[in-house]
Amino acid sequence: MKTPIDQLPPWLSQAVSAQEAGDSPTLALTGEDAKPYLTDWRKRYSGKALAVVFPRTTAALQSIVKACVTNGVAMVPQGGNTGLVGGAVGDLQGDGSNTLIINTSRLRETAVVDSANRTLSVSAGYTLLEVQQLAEQAGLYFPLSLASEGTCTIGGNLATNAGGTAVLRYGNTRELTLGLQAVMPDGALLDSLTGLRKNNTGYDLRHLLIGAEGTLGIISTVTLRLFAKPKTTLTAWLGVNDAQQAVGALNSLLDRFDAQLTAFEWMQQDALMLVLRHFGGQLPVAAQTAGHALVELSSPHADSRLAEAFESWAQDALQGNLAQDCAIAQNLEQAKQMWALRENISEAQAREGLNVKHDVSLPVSSIPGFLDVNLPRLQQMCPGIRPVIFGHLGDGNLHYNFSCPAGEDSRTFLASMESVINEAVLNDVQNFGGSVSAEHGIGLLKRDLLPRYKDATAIAVMKSVKRALDPLNLMNPGKVL
Numbered sequence: 001m002k003t004p005i006d007q008l009p010p011w012l013s014q015a016v017s018a019q020e021a022g023d024s025p026t027l028a029l030t031g032e033d034a035k036p037y038l039t040d041w042r043k044r045y046s047g048k049a050l051a052v053v054f055p056r057t058t059a060a061l062q063s064i065v066k067a068c069v070t071n072g073v074a075m076v077p078q079g080g081n082t083g084l085v086g087g088a089v090g091d092l093q094g095d096g097s098n099t100l101i102i103n104t105s106r107l108r109e110t111a112v113v114d115s116a117n118r119t120l121s122v123s124a125g126y127t128l129l130e131v132q133q134l135a136e137q138a139g140l141y142f143p144l145s146l147a148s149e150g151t152c153t154i155g156g157n158l159a160t161n162a163g164g165t166a167v168l169r170y171g172n173t174r175e176l177t178l179g180l181q182a183v184m185p186d187g188a189l190l191d192s193l194t195g196l197r198k199n200n201t202g203y204d205l206r207h208l209l210i211g212a213e214g215t216l217g218i219i220s221t222v223t224l225r226l227f228a229k230p231k232t233t234l235t236a237w238l239g240v241n242d243a244q245q246a247v248g249a250l251n252s253l254l255d256r257f258d259a260q261l262t263a264f265e266w267m268q269q270d271a272l273m274l275v276l277r278h279f280g281g282q283l284p285v286a287a288q289t290a291g292h293a294l295v296e297l298s299s300p301h302a303d304s305r306l307a308e309a310f311e312s313w314a315q316d317a318l319q320g321n322l323a324q325d326c327a328i329a330q331n332l333e334q335a336k337q338m339w340a341l342r343e344n345i346s347e348a349q350a351r352e353g354l355n356v357k358h359d360v361s362l363p364v365s366s367i368p369g370f371l372d373v374n375l376p377r378l379q380q381m382c383p384g385i386r387p388v389i390f391g392h393l394g395d396g397n398l399h400y401n402f403s404c405p406a407g408e409d410s411r412t413f414l415a416s417m418e419s420v421i422n423e424a425v426l427n428d429v430q431n432f433g434g435s436v437s438a439e440h441g442i443g444l445l446k447r448d449l450l451p452r453y454k455d456a457t458a459i460a461v462m463k464s465v466k467r468a469l470d471p472l473n474l475m476n477p478g479k480v481l
């Protein structure tokens with residue numbers, strides 16, 4: 001439903017009506033209509049805002065930002081609102097009258113593939129799924145893939161430097177981005193929308209906006225790298241005893257297949273048992289191992305030798321004690337079933353009740369040592385605590401989650417134990433050279449942790465950058481810093 005423009009404060013109604021000739025008007029929602037945009041995906045935070053506006057053009061976005069600056073109103077950029085750290089929520093303290101949510105999901109004015117340059121320039125509002133489809137229609141491939149891809153926007157993906165399942169081969173969103181255009185906190189348009197792979201002309205400002213979680217400007221258009229479409233994909237499942245064995249298998253696969261290894265996901269048996277309980281299905285291997293790994297290899301050639309090469313690797317791996325069991329998906333359906341086991345873990349755990357979640361990264365080599373130290377520590381602190389551990393092992397990224405002991409109320413458990421568990425986990429992560437946020441970002445959820453776990457000089461530099469670009473502190477205030 002549209003909010004009549006005359007219900008908005010005059011300065012805002014003027015800004016949303018100030019369109020270039022021929023542009024569709026900016027949608028604005030208030031009251032009940034705005035509610036879906038005021039609560040985050042995990043339903044941890046519900047903020048307030050005077051309205052949610054949906055500019056359709058960069059020019060409209062710019063006029064809204066300028067009006068906010070003139071009127072001293074805080075701006076919260078929002079894309080698909082699938083973020084997991086509360087980065088896109090409105091005002092949590094006040095009545096929202098001084099905060100505007102600027103949702104970029106209707107920014108869809110540009111979608112241009114340059115096949116010879118292997119790039120796609122696209123407005124921030126396209127969903128990740130649509131971006132993948134645009135690449136595919138051009139016979140090319142955009143590798144970023146997240147379970148939220150039908151809803152999250154490419155602007156949000158840049159703002160969070162999203163990771164996903166193919167980072168091992170293609171890198172994070174940062175590595176996939178060649179250029180961007182953004183409306184800066186004062187309303188100026190930063191035009192770095194280049195498809196250049198080499199451009200050493202001073203500070204590379206795209207990297208300031210990528211991963212800034214909307215605190216340094218609003219991304220309006222992006223230029224992405226495209227790749228050859230894999231013609232052969234092999235999906236396989238390994239039963240492994242523990243993280244040590246999984247790390248051995250990962251490195252052996254990298255030695256043998258290098259860039260053809262596109263995913264290596266590790267899951268503990270306990271996490272998979274939850275999936276079987278809530279979604280049914282069965283594990284692809286018979287061996288009762290404590291750990292499992294999902295392996296994906298791909299090749300740009302129609303290449304039956306990939307399967308032969310993997311079978312030969314698997315034989316060596318089983319003999320060399322790098323895995324206890326192995327199953328290769330024989331068709332697309334079996335491959336999908338393997339991925340579903342991995343992708344349903346979060347949802348299965350959510351159905352078990354509230355849980356303590358961590359999205360941490362460590363050097364791959366340190367993961368077994370970290371687990372050896374931290375798991376017994378947690379078991380001692382909270383006897384019966386149920387680990388649900390899985391993640392992108394190839395990137396050193398663990399989703400390191402814990403459900404309460406069986407029979408306990410998860411809400412009560414969280415109230416008394418969450419901060420103690422967090423401290424025990426994050427201290428060990430730091431001691432092993434890791435990061436307290438691998439791919440979900442800082443937002444509100446981890447903002448107060450950051451000064452403890454990030455280098456003090458790095459925090460001071462971040463604050464100076466923020467002050468220099470946003471002296472009025474109007475762009476997503478209170479997030480990250």
Ligand SMILES: Cc1cc2nc3c(=O)[nH]c(=O)nc-3n(C[C@H](O)[C@H](O)[C@H](O)COP(=O)(O)OP(=O)(O)OC[C@H]3O[C@@H](n4cnc5c(N)ncnc54)[C@H](O)[C@@H]3O)c2cc1C
Nearest residue numbers: 079080081082083087152153155156157159162163214219
């Ligand atoms: C089921 C599920 C699975 C997920 N899996 C992964 C995963 O594997 N890897 C991963 O990294 N993340 C994952 N996520 C998290 C989330 O999908 C990503 O962070 C995604 O990139 C957010 O995009 P969005 O458009 O929804 O952004 P939003 O949630 O709307 O916003 C996220 C942050 O970006 C800012 N922002 C949004 N749009 C813009 C813009 N145009 N300009 C400037 N700032 C902006 C916001 O202010 C906020 O701080 C998952 C989430 C869900 C729900």
